[in-house]
Amino acid sequence: MTRPVRDAGAVAECRICTGSVEEFLDLGRQPLSDAFRRPDDTAEEFFYRLAVGRCADCAMVQLVEEVPRERMFHEHYPYHSSGSSVMREHFARTARGFAAAVSGAPDPFIVEIGCNDGVLLRTVREAGVRHLGFEPSAGVARLAAGDGVRVKVEFFEAATAAAVRAAEGPADVIYAANTLCHIPYLDSVFKGIDALLAPDGVFVFEDPYLGDIVAKTSFDQIYDEHFYFFTAASVRAMARRFGLELVDTERLPVHGGEVRYTLARAGARRPSPAVDALIAEEEAARLGDPATLAGFTASVHRVRRDLSALLERLRGEGRTVAAYGATAKSATVTNFCGIGPDLVAHVSDSTPAKQGRLTPGAHLPVVPPERFADPYPDYAVLFAWNHADEIMAKEQAFRDAGGKWVLYVPEVRIV
Ligand code: SAM
Ligand code: TMP
Ligand code: ZN
DSSP states (O other): OOOOOOOTTOEEEOTTTSOEEEEEEEEEEEEOTTOOBOTTOOSOOOEEEEEEEEETTTOOEEESSOOOHHHHSSTTOOOOGGGOHHHHHHHHHHHHHHHHHTTTSSSOEEEEESOTTTTTHHHHHHTTOEEEEEOOOHHHHHHHHHTTOOEEOSOOSHHHHHHHHHHHOOEEEEEEESOGGGOSOHHHHHHHHHHHEEEEEEEEEEEEBHHHHHHHTOGGGOSTTOOEEBOHHHHHHHHHHTTEEEEEEEEEOGGGSEEEEEEEETTTSOOOHHHHHHHHHHHHTTTTOHHHHHHHHHHHHHHHHHHHHHHHHHHHTTOOEEEEOOOHHHHHHHHHHTOOTTTOOOEEOSOTTTTTSBOTTTOOBEEOGGGGGTTOOSEEEETTGGGHHHHHHHTHHHHHTTOEEEEOSSSOEEO
């Protein structure tokens, strides 16, 4: 069951503190962002209302309607973390950092929430460190297991975490990348952290940063799976509520701009000056102010107008237009901007599970990357804009053949 649909501007209950969530952006009826469809599937598609608001009490920015987790994370969850070489290197480096940090402990234990295909834990395993991944999506979990990663096909929450604590002892590091923001029931997750984390352990997570989303108008970061949009201020308040303390923050360049947050048990570690510095930056930018969020909403509508107008103009001029990267983010863009196969012929994507399918809602055909060159379109909308350097380098021949990229973050432009 989804939570009840509310009218635009209405108030929902905060999932963290039960305060009032004031809606500031309505992105309309949206399909599940990773529900790629078989072309012959005639079943009715699942839609929900995608809208986002801010809690007036604890400042947490969150969706106002919740999609049940089993609809999103299941056997056929199509996202494979190892699909990007930049991300593979990011996680290998992160894993080596954790392995080095715990190397003084007698029998260190690293737990990952949302280990997906094992992109991080395979390096932890290679370093010889005891580890365990929680990954409820069985298909990607099997890929991790195939790499020798220990994985539990379960959602991390209070009960599953307590069971691991009882069987395997406390964890020195609990890590979650691009997963904590996917979990509405954080009260249960934090109970699990409390049960599993060693007294001097750290809980580290990284997710898209609201500061980057607002600065870049990257509204496509808003979709069913991304339930929370964290800031250092809202994470510090959340940590305190659950008996933890925010002791470090680090801005990361990946996925369009993220922050890595390090939490420890209250009083266990001295907070780094980076925490106060980032919160001061957020205050200076008035990140949580309703006026700032209203300005973001206006920018989102401007991007929609500009992108629709550009694609309609290109169609009118008889240009061929395709897209690159069948991202979950692109579900929001295509469905909010009304971009169907009449405007964008197909989307190239390297993920086998997405190829031969139609994108959710908008029904753009997903094709393998080889199809991109056969023949090259005049223009290609880069839906995977967060992987721009990697993809543009890989597809240099498109530019050499006279092709042009269409970007829409932070604004619509042709490059
Ligand atoms: N950590 C990887 C990365 O950064 O690329 C995967 C991120 S993927 C966007 C989110 C993952 O979290 C999915 O594989 C999903 O199945 C998993 N997930 C969702 N809810 C979870 C939960 N409660 N516990 C553990 N994993 C969860
Ligand atoms: P993400 O932005 O959520 O990481 O999704 C990126 C999508 O783009 C994913 O479906 C894989 C696809 N992709 C390619 O097709 N080629 C590439 O070179 C990269 C990096 C990603
Ligand atoms: Zn709240």
